Amino acid sequence: MELLKIEDLTKRFGGLVAVNRFSLSLSQGDLAGLIGPNGAGKTTIFNLITGVYKPTEGKIIFMNKDITQKKPHQITALGIARTFQNIRLFSKLSVLDNVKVAFHLRLRSNIFAAVFDTPGYSKQELEMEAKAEELLKAVGLLELKNERASALPYGHQRKLEIARALATQPKLLLLDEPAAGMNPEETIGLMRFIQKIKEDFDLTILLIEHDMKVVMGICEKITVLDHGSVIARGTPEEIQNNPEVIKAYLGTGGVYARS
Amino acid sequence: MYKKRSFWLTVVAVSLFFLFIYVAQNSLDAYIIRILNVAAIYVILGVSLNLINGFTGQFSLGHAGFMAIGAYASALLYMSPQLKAMNFFIKPLIWPLSEIQMPFFPALLIGGLLAAGAGFLVGAPCLRVKGDYLAIVTYGFSEIIRVLFNNLQSVTNGPLGLKGLPTYTNLWWSWGWAIFTIFFIKRLIDSSYGRALKAIRDDESAAEAMGVNLLYHKTLAFVVGAFFAGIAGGLLGSLVMTIDPNAFNIFLTFQIVLIVLLGGLGSITGTVIMGAAMAFLMELLRAVEVPMNFFGITIPGIPGMRMLIFSIILMIAVLFFRRGIIGDREFSWEGFISFFKGRPSRGREGE
Amino acid sequence: MTWILFLQHLVNGAALGFVFALVAIGYTLVYGVVKLVNFAHGDIFMMATFFVFYGITLFSFPWWLAFAIAIFLTILLGMGVEKVAYRPLRNAPRISSLCSAIGMSFLLENFAVVVFGGRQKPFYQPEVLIKTITIANVRIQLVSIVTVIVSVGALLFLNYLVYKTKMGLAMRALAHDFDTAKLMGINVDKTISFTFAVGSGLAAISAIFWALRYPQIWPFMGVFPGWRAFTAAIIGGIGSIKGAMIGGFSIGLLTILMVAFMPNMAGYKDAFIFVALVLILLFKPTGLFGEA
Numbered sequence: 042m043e044l045l046k047i048e049d050l051t052k053r054f055g056g057l058v059a060v061n062r063f064s065l066s067l068s069q070g071d072l073a074g075l076i077g078p079n080g081a082g083k084t085t086i087f088n089l090i091t092g093v094y095k096p097t098e099g100k101i102i103f104m105n106k107d108i109t110q111k112k113p114h115q116i117t118a119l120g121i122a123r124t125f126q127n128i129r130l131f132s133k134l135s136v137l138d139n140v141k142v143a144f145h146l147r148l149r150s151n152i153f154a155a156v157f158d159t160p161g162y163s164k165q166e167l168e169m170e171a172k173a174e175e176l177l178k179a180v181g182l183l184e185l186k187n188e189r190a191s192a193l194p195y196g197h198q199r200k201l202e203i204a205r206a207l208a209t210q211p212k213l214l215l216l217d218e219p220a221a222g223m224n225p226e227e228t229i230g231l232m233r234f235i236q237k238i239k240e241d242f243d244l245t246i247l248l249i250e251h252d253m254k255v256v257m258g259i260c261e262k263i264t265v266l267d268h269g270s271v272i273a274r275g276t277p278e279e280i281q282n283n284p285e286v287i288k289a290y291l292g293t294g295g296v297y298a299r300s
Numbered sequence: 301m302y303k304k305r306s307f308w309l310t311v312v313a314v315s316l317f318f319l320f321i322y323v324a325q326n327s328l329d330a331y332i333i334r335i336l337n338v339a340a341i342y343v344i345l346g347v348s349l350n351l352i353n354g355f356t357g358q359f360s361l362g363h364a365g366f367m368a369i370g371a372y373a374s375a376l377l378y379m380s381p382q383l384k385a386m387n388f389f390i391k392p393l394i395w396p397l398s399e400i401q402m403p404f405f406p407a408l409l410i411g412g413l414l415a416a417g418a419g420f421l422v423g424a425p426c427l428r429v430k431g432d433y434l435a436i437v438t439y440g441f442s443e444i445i446r447v448l449f450n451n452l453q454s455v456t457n458g459p460l461g462l463k464g465l466p467t468y469t470n471l472w473w474s475w476g477w478a479i480f481t482i483f484f485i486k487r488l489i490d491s492s493y494g495r496a497l498k499a500i501r502d503d504e505s506a507a508e509a510m511g512v513n514l515l516y517h518k519t520l521a522f523v524v525g526a527f528f529a530g531i532a533g534g535l536l537g538s539l540v541m542t543i544d545p546n547a548f549n550i551f552l553t554f555q556i557v558l559i560v561l562l563g564g565l566g567s568i569t570g571t572v573i574m575g576a577a578m579a580f581l582m583e584l585l586r587a588v589e590v591p592m593n594f595f596g597i598t599i600p601g602i603p604g605m606r607m608l609i610f611s612i613i614l615m616i617a618v619l620f621f622r623r624g625i626i627g628d629r630e631f632s633w634e635g636f637i638s639f640f641k642g643r644p645s646r647g648r649e650g651e
Numbered sequence: 652m653t654w655i656l657f658l659q660h661l662v663n664g665a666a667l668g669f670v671f672a673l674v675a676i677g678y679t680l681v682y683g684v685v686k687l688v689n690f691a692h693g694d695i696f697m698m699a700t701f702f703v704f705y706g707i708t709l710f711s712f713p714w715w716l717a718f719a720i721a722i723f724l725t726i727l728l729g730m731g732v733e734k735v736a737y738r739p740l741r742n743a744p745r746i747s748s749l750c751s752a753i754g755m756s757f758l759l760e761n762f763a764v765v766v767f768g769g770r771q772k773p774f775y776q777p778e779v780l781i782k783t784i785t786i787a788n789v790r791i792q793l794v795s796i797v798t799v800i801v802s803v804g805a806l807l808f809l810n811y812l813v814y815k816t817k818m819g820l821a822m823r824a825l826a827h828d829f830d831t832a833k834l835m836g837i838n839v840d841k842t843i844s845f846t847f848a849v850g851s852g853l854a855a856i857s858a859i860f861w862a863l864r865y866p867q868i869w870p871f872m873g874v875f876p877g878w879r880a881f882t883a884a885i886i887g888g889i890g891s892i893k894g895a896m897i898g899g900f901s902i903g904l905l906t907i908l909m910v911a912f913m914p915n916m917a918g919y920k921d922a923f924i925f926v927a928l929v930l931i932l933l934f935k936p937t938g939l940f941g942e943a
Contacts, residue, residue, distance in 0.1 A: 117511035131502035142499040146511030155491035432688045451918040604764030611758040
């Protein structure tokens with residue numbers, strides 16, 4: 042089943058074309074990669090899918106619904122969650138509360154029920170707590186649930202960000218450079234982790250990554266972007282041997298360069 | 301377990317507090333009672349502004365405007381028709397306001413609701429702008445309220461203001477509302493809604509990406525904050541017995557901002573302590589403006605000195621005590637008990 | 652309403668427009684470089700008039716010397732305010748520096764109340780400047796014309812400063828990308844100090860013209876011109892000199908024309924300015940000429 046379909050997406054900032062007629066189709070259960078040199082427009086595409094930017098032209102269809110004009114929080118509610126390139130946790134909140142925030146959009150009590158702690162609200166709050174703990178357990182952060190998010194080491198912050206994204210109960214998860222700043226060992230752990238959550242939570246994943254080991258290692262489909270346009274699509278093998286791609290990456294030192 | 305114990309301890313503490321109020325209202329002298337009333341009003345104002353500025357991270361300077369609305373609306377509702385006629389001798393008050401009279405409580409409530417409505421009207425569109433822009437727009441709003449109230453003579457009596465208001469405000473009303481405000485806002489920020497507000501404060505884009513409706517929640521904080529500011533305005537009007545538009549100027553807002561800053565952005569406990577302390581501080585500062593007699597030499601009071609000292613304190617607070625008196629920590633029974641048992645408290649409670 | 656009367660108001664409006672434009676530029680320059688709303692700007696404006704007042708009454712300087720000294724002192728004051736109240740908070744959260752700016756505004760006002768007294772004081776008007784001249788039946792106060800000429804001169808000088816000098820380049824670099832500019836070896840403290848100096852200098856010039864037009868000075872006189880000029884800067888797009896000029900100019904002009912032609916509504920003029928501000932921010936959150 043086709044989950045996400047992007048047609049001719051274009052975004053211009055003034056005179057600059059950040060994304061040019063970008064198209065992409067993802068099926069349920071895909072694990073796809075989006076790569077390209079710095080400034081190719083990858084994060085812009087994430088921002089367009091999640092509604093942070095409105096596209097200049099083009100359409101984004103998610104589960105047969107046109108979400109092009111929807112607001113970020115509505116898109117999240119429909120089932121698209123994301124992480125950020127430069128981790129963006131709620132730094133003053135506890136680890137547990139970071140995850141609980143993501144359940145808020147499913148809350149069915151109004152503000153008075155919440156303030157006066159009606160049985161209906163109380164029950165939901167307990168459910169949130171249980172589910173959040175379950176998620177933290179899944180990413181291995183349960184022991185740290187009362188720490189401030191900003192006090193966590195880098196690797197844990199990445200995991201917490203993913204746990205938080207999972208708490209919105211997404212069908213599609215967008216990961217923006219999940220391996221950035223990790224050492225090779227951590228990176229291998231992360232690859233396993235991504236594959237595991239994909240199975241456990243029945244997800245479709247689109248990820249941006251600079252680390253070619255990650256992309257080539259876990260992605261089934263890869264789209265290569267340069268200067269806002271798609272220059273190649275295919276399986277990891279096809280991409281590795283594509284002369285266009287090699288050319289685009291020459292400036293940064295070849296396909297295997299880590300930038 | 302802990303939750304239950306804390307609940308009962310809170311009940312006991314609040315009962316003891318009201319017992320104190322009962323004794324105070326009946327035995328303390330009028331001057332002290334008045335300061336205690338002002339303290340309660342400052343507490344309401346500080347805690348409600350902290351909801352907007354400290355917990356939601358939206359820098360608002362509109363509190364004086366919301367107070368003005370609450371003060372005028374409630375006064376126009378609880379004043380007797382005769383009193384209104386006496387006040388509006390230049391231009392008569394428009395019907396039906398000239399005929400209506402109702403008890404204090406509903407009048408106060410309506411004042412709060414109208415302020416909340418203004419919070420919605422000003423908040424919903426203005427919250428599209430951020431940071432400094434929001435500060436200036438909300439400041440503009442409160443100035444505009446002042447301009448409007450100075451000019452709408454047939455509703456507000458213009459710059460003459462309203463005089464001789466009946467004094468309904470007593471310690472029961474003021475501290476009753478203060479306790480309710482603390483309760484309401486504490487519960488709010490600890491609830492799922494509160495987490496959403498704090499998430500907005502920490503990172504707006506991330507909050508939005510987690511499904512938090514920014515406009516709805518920011519407006520919510522504004523509306524709740526404005527409601528309590530309106531209530532405080534109503535209480536203040538009936539306490540000082542005279543209101544005029546120029547009393548609700550930016551200085552009043554600055555005072556509340558100072559309470560929040562010194563109390564700690566994001567700390568209700570600190571705000572409550574500072575709110576009460578501010579009432580006494582402003583009273584003490586009055587002393588510098590009356591002539592003083594030192595060993596036979598009379599030093600004349602210097603007009604404006606009180607405000608100068610106040611602004612120096614404000615600057616010192618901003619420059620050197622940026623995190624407030626207790627940071628963003630909160631009081632909790634567990635922390636309290638472990639403090640007395642000599643056990644190290646678990647550090648940051650309540651977050 | 653005759654053409655002649657209209658022209659008279661127009662000239663007055665233009666003069667006031669320039670006064671607002673100069674103040675608005677002060678806000679915009681500072682905001683552009685340090686991303687801070689200098690709430691104290693209106694009070695620096697106020698202080699300039701008191702410097703003139705005391706220069707003339709206390710030291711019996713000739714008016715032009717008093718003006719020059721006042722401008723110089725105001726520049727020092729502006730730099731001092733930056734050093735005391737803003738520099739220590741440069742890396743603090745925004746909310747702290749905003750509060751500091753508010754506090755500074757408050758401090759200056761109350762300082763003025765205590766030291767200068769809360770009552771209104773008359774501002775010295777040199778006779779040469781308040782003469783009325785008549786050109787083709789249009790009666791114009793000389794001060795209006797001088798205001799326009801000096802303001803245009805100040806604007807040209809500002810343009811030279813920002814676009815042709817090394818300091819101006821440093822200012823623009825900081826405004827564009829603070830961190831990178833810092834890494835490129837730009838002396839941040841010096842540049843910011845300079846920016847405050849320029850802004851305060853402009854405020855002093857406009858304050859003198861303001862006081863020549865409305866010759867009563869008092870500690871809170873900076874509040875409303877300051878707020879209107881700030882509004883002008885936002886409407887124009889804060890950070891943009893062109894925007895501040897156009898915004899300031901139109902608000903000055905509109906204020907005068909409104910008072911002249913709709914005297915009944917004059918009490919509401921700030922309400923109108925506020926509504927205009929909100930509307931513009933709603934549709935163009937960064938102002939008319941601001942960067943997205």
